[in-house]
Amino acid sequence: MALLELYHYWVFVVLLMIGFYAVIAKLNLIKKLIGLSLFQAAVFLLYITMNKVEGGTAPIFTDGAVDQLYSNPLPQVLILTAIVVGISTLALGLGIVVRIKEEYDTIEEHEIQEIDRQ
């Protein structure tokens, strides 16, 4: 059971590295951005994993419940913010990619470098 509980952290690590791999190894700019959002999603998972309290429930009070354990609200707040930051970055990144496509007619990193070298 202990291993099963660590599984959440491992998934965080594996997702993080899948995303990281995509960002550094892929040359297509959109693929890089997809990788970047996977990378960030992994961090969301890390924080949300922390917030869980065994036997607890979502930190929204229910009427009449006494001695109810609640999960930690703070990581949730942080991740709400982080998700918004993530989508903002993504939107900006995509805007830049669209402009790159217009200017260079390609969104492959090595081809752009090729064009710039000329």
Place this chain on the structure above:
Amino acid sequence: MTVVFSFFLLTMLIVTAIAIVRIRDLFAAVMLSGIFSLLLAANFFLLDAADVALTEAAVGAGISTVLFLSALAMTTDKEKAAPSNRIIALIVVTAMTLALIYSTFDNPAFGDPDAPIHQHVAPWYLETTREAIDIPNVVTAVLGSFRGYDTLGEVFVVFTAGIGVLFILGAPSGKPRQTTDLHSEGLRHYLVPRVVGRMLTPFILLFALYVQFHGDYGPGGGFQAGAIFAAAIILYALLEGEKSALEAIPRSWLIAMTAGGALLYSAVGVAGMLLGGNFLDYSVLADNPVAGQHIGILLIEAGVGITVTGVLLSIFHAFAARDKF
């Protein structure tokens, strides 16, 4: 038992992630990342993070899918096979993975109520919310009041992204594109989506308002509401065409909303300052501190909602307008 469910969901998450990275069809990759978001959101839900689950679904599966698709429409949807430093990247990544996994063995056990993280600040939030703010949703209380400054920052992040995309895509294009009028037409000629969509749009708008104002009591709040509201308008644009959507809410309104929401939020903060409290102190907004907190949270959530709607729609229109060059 939920741990076992999580196990399956998490495994699916990894499978999806690998598939996303490996697949060369970007269109498929975007669809898969929509699925990824849904899975992630389901996981969040299992981990008691209802608000986050709601947001992740609205953002990951909804907004970012639409954004990716708009970008793909203007660029390309096939990733070229290219020489890459794959082996080195794989080695680096594998090494880091092993190191990180090794370090996790000392983490506090998953869900242990005695872990330091649950002992220090969290209980205080739960208690103080009951006394000083008196709304059931602690997440909203923390978001709106205890860490309202973070949320202000968050609104300005969205605001920055909004003006950023407007700025970048407002640049004169390198070359004129051929005009295809398909977009402006929308899906109007397809009967089923059109009828269903028309029926649904008002309900979605209504639901967005519900999410906005029910945020104190259940999962939801300004950001989620803004995203849903924007999604409704985007749906309208998909069905009736860009032009009609812009007629419904013109661009100048969107800019005004973008700025207005951010200003509303800041104004609440400044009001706290003027009334003798600190910045973002809502207690001074009314005679009764608790009532003041209620007013403050209501107003700032409205500010968040307005800005998010404005920004997301501006971004959507900026992408769509670029396409028709």
Place this chain on the structure above:
Amino acid sequence: MSALQAHLPALQVIVPMLTAPLVILVKERRLCWAATLLASFCSLAIAISLCIDVLNGDSIRYLMGSWPAPWGIELRVDTFSALLLLIVNGSSSLALIGATASLDRDIESSRQPLFYAAWLLALAGLNGILVTADAFNIFVFMEISALASYVLISAGPNRRALPAVFKYLIMGTIGATFYLIGVGLIYLMTGTLNIADMALRIQDVADQKAILVAAGFITIGLALKAAVFPMHIWLPNAYTYAPNMVTVFLAACATKVSLYILLRIDFFVFQPNLSGHDFQFSYFLLPMSLLAILIASTVAMFEPNLKRLLAWSSVAQIGYITLGASLVSVAGLTASLLHMFNHALAKGALFLVIACLGISLSHLRIDNIAGIAKQMPWTMAAFVLAGLSLIGVPGTAGFISKWYLITATLEAGSWGPALVAIIIISSLMAVVYIWRIVEIAYFQPADEQAVVSEAPFFLLLSTWIAVALNFYFGLSAALPVELADSAARLLMGQMR
């Protein structure tokens, strides 16, 4: 007045931040410029006022929403942040004075309101990082400033700005996310986000494996954003293809703020609590600093593009800053912080000169400026003087930091003389790359056909203010030295 005084830390962020939405509602670009300038100057005034306050007494604290720390978000201004606040707001104000001519050249007037809004947001973001005492709040404001600076850089007139800014975006986001992971891990072990509280509670953590990993993530993430060698690869192109005025603003302060976070978290949280961390810190940073100094200076000596030449020189100068910090001593940190200030002055002035040149030259390659000193005497004179400050000639600001850096390295023990040798070698390299430009501008025959005229008045004015500051702080360095020294003691005082 005293009521306002208490709110200054909050106002430092709010003033520029609130002006941003107002600016995009204004259509007239000169009005936008005026509003931006006004907000920037207000912010500078606040920074100066805060500076005076912290020099006279203890650090200033402010509770956001009146919630007590560590539950609510606390703002805290001490000498360390005050020093950086001066740099950030000063360089923004200085750049804005003369910005219009240069910006009208690079950006269409319809887009200028958005540009100024992004400028204000970048300023607000940087200020926000500097005044907060909360680790997560730093992340939020880091992202505001990062997103805003992507927008600013993407405004560059050359299309190569786009791939450059994309690379910056990717690396910047990776850096920020690494930072977020690090903060998450510390939060997991301590349960708090307030930096001071973290430092306190981290002592009770029995097993430090997770903390060590967190330290690794935070250090690497912030090093990425601060362009510490070899994570600098985004910097030269981003600075080269950004609009000239943006380069003035960002080159003077953006990377330094990332270094600020790095030093603040490292010295407040890790150094006192991780055994042997000062060694790890030194051994990580020292070789990188030396490589940065030597390699980047070498590249700068052979670089034909003026802006990129200065960008490479920035990479080398960041090396000086991290070199001072890696000594982990009061003297070293003083030198490091002082160099942040002085390098901002010198590099700001140099990039302002570049902006002056950019008004009438479309290509900023070194052979385009042959003989230009005749047509633009004021501009090139400013270049020579600012260049002297970068080299570190006595009487200039650059010399003061070099003096402190050498003093600190001499005190560092057996390594000292070797480090001094490297500092000196790279100073001489700076002589080479600055003098190469001076010689061509002054002694090569000019291209007779080219119609070149002196830069507009306001741009020259801000350039010469920057040059004058270089000399003022070179001859009367009490203010920055006092701030840097007090900040260094503050940082070292955390170590037990």
Place this chain on the structure above:
Amino acid sequence: MTILASLAIPLAGALAIMLAARISDNLRETMTLITSVALAWNVWSLLPAIMAGDRPEIILFEVIPGIEIGFAIEPLGMLFAALASALWIVNSVYSIGYMRGNNEKKQTRFYVFFAFSLAATIGIAFAANLFTLFLFYEALTLLTYPLVSHKGDEKTLRSARVYLGVLLTTSIGLLLPAIIWTYLVAGNGDFTPGGILAGHVEGPALGLLLGLFVFGIGKAAVMPVHRWLPAAMVAPTPVSALLHAVAVVKAGVFTVTKVIVYIFGIEHLFSTPSSGWLLYVAAFTIIAASLVALRQTNIKRLLAYSTVAQLSYVIMAAAILKPLAEIGASIHMVAHAFGKITLFFAAGAIYTASKKTEIGQLAGIGRRMPWTMTAFTIGALSMIGVPPTGGFVSKWFILAGAFQADNYVAIFTIITSTVLNAAYFLPIVFIAWFGRETEGAGPDHGEAPLPIIIALTTTAALTILFFLFNGPVIALEAQIFGGPSS
């Protein structure tokens, strides 16, 4: 106040020259003369007080805690300032003739930077501590760069690059660390009689520090950091005069002497064997530079190497570490200044009149240019050290010091180099007066323009007068070292 005025006059003068140049060339040159006279008047007016034992000082401001910009006048600095300011007048007169006679371009820039250089020189002379000294030392390097590179063609630029490169490299690379080291161990860098290093730096470290100082002060041109001096020969002759006689190299040896006297302290150095190497290096430089000078065919290059040798006289004299020798060092600074400026003026006069630069071309020129060659002869005799010239006086004192210290290396060096000096100067004098002019070798020419003649006659006269009336100088310097009587 007078101290600050001495600094301000050349600066204001530079500004005035710049403005006057817009009106007319004559006004510009009048301004130069007025400025130089005003400066000399001002500096010389300080002399009586210093002779009386007064030591005025002023702290301008504190740069960083413990490091101040301040000025203080002591005999050594007074001598240097008085010398430089007086020679500037003569040099200005000469410049007018030379610059006009050769139709040089960008004359305004020349006069402006000349004035700036003088300001820096005065700053060096009056500096109260190492930091201030270093500040003006670097300023002097940078301000003379536009003068050295005056011609602006590729060859000149290359030489100017060597000039700047060597001086900056040595000063940043060696002098700066030495200064910082001093501040670090002694807590300050104030010039204090008796030195400040005693008790702080001992043994081999002292020798190392001395090395950093001596080679760091590249302007003193101790081998092997003398390379900049021959390279700087590309400059116009008035600039060469500035470099060799008025300011630059004098600033170098002045700084070395000052550091030895006021930072190390003669006693402290004398008691530390590891600092003895300086004497040998100086002696080597004297002999080697003289040998190189023997093989030169270009007049100005020959003079440059001669300067290298003569400078090391000063260094060697200072390194003997005896009061008499120290006085000899300071007197030699003056004597060499008078002699060398005369020689350069003469070389410049020959160039202006006949465009001749090589020794071989000089045959018989004494008959066409009697004034010039007379002055040249006097200068050469002073270099060799023949009475009745100033050079004799200084050599006398240095020899006396060497005997006092029983330093046979120094005695041997002085004798050998006197022979060598004679070997490379006398042939020139000989062929100029007695050689036969080759037919049609050059244009028909007479004497150089009048301002040039006035200038070089004045300096030649000074060379001789200094032999007769050197009492005040010795009295002045005796204040620090204890005079010959004591």
Place this chain on the structure above:
Amino acid sequence: MYYAVTFALIITMGLALARAIIGPSVYDRVLAMNMFGTKTVLLLAVVAFMLGRPDFLDLALTYALINFIGVLAVLEFFRDRASRRKDENETES
């Protein structure tokens, strides 16, 4: 009872995911994505009851809406692409 239903849903989700990954045609993927979304909505509903928080059914509602919009956006894009491809082919031939 809830557990059994949940397991069944997860298995269905797995199958849908497999189809989405394998493809091969776009229609397969669109259908799979739609189905996956539907199953997530169901899963959420069931889990909400299982955790004793039926008030979270709102969430499921949001998911359903988002899923609908997402599928429409994909279809719109797909139609756009198809017609663009057709244009390109025509101009080429």
